[in-house]
Amino acid sequence: MNLTHNYVTSLAAKPPEARMEVWDQKTPGLCLRIGTNGSGTWSFRYRPKIGGGYQRVTLGRLADLTLADARERAARHRVTVADGGDPQRELKARKSAADSILTFEALANRYIEEYAKPRKSSWKNDEGYLRRACCAWGKRAAVSITRRDAITFLDGIKKAAPVSANRTQTVLVTFFNWSVEEGHLEVNPIAGLRKRSVETAKDRVLSDWELRVLWTALAQSEGMSRDVADALRFLLLTGQRPGEVAGILQSELCDLESPGEARWEIPAERMKARRLHVVPLAPGALQILQKAIERRRMDGDGLRVFSSRFVARDTLARHSLSQAMRRLIANLEPEGRDGDAVASLQEKPPTPHDFRRTVGTGLARLKVVREDRKAVLAHVEDDVHGRHYDLYERLAEKRAALEAWDRHVASVVERQP
Incomplete structure (x- = not known):
C-alpha cells in the first residue's frame, strides 16, 4: 500500500494481533515489519545483479526512523543495487572488518x-x-x-x-x-614524549628516633592486621622489596630450625632482576617469620606467610603495606620524648620502599662494605661480568651484615637513641 505517516503512527499506537509486514507501494522493496507490542523495524528487500535469491537489509527501528527517513535509505540502497552492489554483503564485510580490528x-x-x-x-x-x-x-x-x-x-x-x-x-x-x-602497530605514538611531571630523587631515610617510634607502633599493630604489621617489621629488618616481602611463601623458606642456616630464597620469577636471591635470616627476622607461620598453622594454611584479609588473594597485596603505613603514621600521637620523631614522620611520611633505603644506609653507617650492601639489596652489577660470571652469593657476608643490622635495630628499640 502507499504508506502514510499517519498510518504508520496508528500501527505503532494500536499494534496488530499477530506480527505483520506492510510493503510500501511508492518505494519498491521497502518493508515495515510490526510486532504485537507495537515495535517495528524498517527493512529493504532486493535481488543482487550478481545473482542469487532475494536479500534483506535492515534499515533501522520504527522508533528511530520516520517514513521519510526509511524511504530515503531504501532509495540509496536501490541505487547501490542498480550499480551492481550488494548492500547486505557489504554490511557483513564491514562488520567482519570491524571485528578483526585489534582494540x-x-x-x-x-x-x-x-x-x-x-x-x-x-x-x-x-x-x-x-x-x-x-x-x-x-x-x-x-x-x-x-x-x-x-x-x-x-x-x-x-x-x-x-x-x-x-x-x-x-x-x-x-x-x-x-x-x-610484534607488528601490531606501525609506530609508537608517544616515542620521545617528555615526562609529564618533574620528579626529584627520593632520599627519605629513617632516623633512629623515627625507627624506634615506628617499630613500637608496629609491634602494637593498632589499626592494622598482625600480618601487615609483621610484614612491615620484617621489611625493616631485611631491606628487601615490599612486593617480594608481601608475597613471601612458606615454600621459599629454608632451614628455619637452624638459626645459623635459616634463609629466604626468593625465586627468579618473583625477583626484579629475574635471578634467585638468597636472604639470610637474622634472629629478629626469623622470629617474625616463625610466629607468622604458627598463625598460618592454626589457620590450616600451609602456603602463605603473611595472610591477606581478602579471601580472593593468596598473599598480601603490595599496596596493603603502603596503605597501612599511611594510616599508622597519621594516627601517631606526638607525646613525650617521641614527639619530635612523630612530628618528623607526619611531616614527611616514609613509604615501605623507604625502609629499604634505610637498611642500605644503615648498613653503610655500620661500616658494611659496599659490595656486601649491594648483595643484601640484590643490586647486581649491570655488566657482563656481574650478570654472567660473578655468581658468588656472598651468603656469609650478607648474613653478617643483616645480623649487624638486626642488633642495631634491637638496640635502638630497647634504649633511647
Missing part, C-alpha cells in the same frame, strides 16, 4: 600475557597502569590512539597524581614499543 584492551591483554608476565616480576604494576588506560581507550582500535590522546590522558592523571602519570607513561612506552616490535 586497545585486547592488545593490552596480549602484552601482559606475552611480554610482561614472562619477563617482569612487577607485571602486576603494568596491569594496573594499563587498566586505567583501558578505561579510556579500551574499545577503540589500538591503531587509532594518537599522541594527543596520550598527552590528554596523562595530563589528566598528573592533576591528581604527578608521579603516577610518569609511571603510567613508562608502562605505555614499553607497551607501544612491544606492539611495534
Whole structure:
C-alpha cells in the first residue's frame, strides 16, 4: 500500500494481533515489519545483479526512523543495487572488518600475557597502569590512539597524581614499543614524549628516633592486621622489596630450625632482576617469620606467610603495606620524648620502599662494605661480568651484615637513641 505517516503512527499506537509486514507501494522493496507490542523495524528487500535469491537489509527501528527517513535509505540502497552492489554483503564485510580490528584492551591483554608476565616480576604494576588506560581507550582500535590522546590522558592523571602519570607513561612506552616490535602497530605514538611531571630523587631515610617510634607502633599493630604489621617489621629488618616481602611463601623458606642456616630464597620469577636471591635470616627476622607461620598453622594454611584479609588473594597485596603505613603514621600521637620523631614522620611520611633505603644506609653507617650492601639489596652489577660470571652469593657476608643490622635495630628499640 502507499504508506502514510499517519498510518504508520496508528500501527505503532494500536499494534496488530499477530506480527505483520506492510510493503510500501511508492518505494519498491521497502518493508515495515510490526510486532504485537507495537515495535517495528524498517527493512529493504532486493535481488543482487550478481545473482542469487532475494536479500534483506535492515534499515533501522520504527522508533528511530520516520517514513521519510526509511524511504530515503531504501532509495540509496536501490541505487547501490542498480550499480551492481550488494548492500547486505557489504554490511557483513564491514562488520567482519570491524571485528578483526585489534582494540586497545585486547592488545593490552596480549602484552601482559606475552611480554610482561614472562619477563617482569612487577607485571602486576603494568596491569594496573594499563587498566586505567583501558578505561579510556579500551574499545577503540589500538591503531587509532594518537599522541594527543596520550598527552590528554596523562595530563589528566598528573592533576591528581604527578608521579603516577610518569609511571603510567613508562608502562605505555614499553607497551607501544612491544606492539611495534610484534607488528601490531606501525609506530609508537608517544616515542620521545617528555615526562609529564618533574620528579626529584627520593632520599627519605629513617632516623633512629623515627625507627624506634615506628617499630613500637608496629609491634602494637593498632589499626592494622598482625600480618601487615609483621610484614612491615620484617621489611625493616631485611631491606628487601615490599612486593617480594608481601608475597613471601612458606615454600621459599629454608632451614628455619637452624638459626645459623635459616634463609629466604626468593625465586627468579618473583625477583626484579629475574635471578634467585638468597636472604639470610637474622634472629629478629626469623622470629617474625616463625610466629607468622604458627598463625598460618592454626589457620590450616600451609602456603602463605603473611595472610591477606581478602579471601580472593593468596598473599598480601603490595599496596596493603603502603596503605597501612599511611594510616599508622597519621594516627601517631606526638607525646613525650617521641614527639619530635612523630612530628618528623607526619611531616614527611616514609613509604615501605623507604625502609629499604634505610637498611642500605644503615648498613653503610655500620661500616658494611659496599659490595656486601649491594648483595643484601640484590643490586647486581649491570655488566657482563656481574650478570654472567660473578655468581658468588656472598651468603656469609650478607648474613653478617643483616645480623649487624638486626642488633642495631634491637638496640635502638630497647634504649633511647
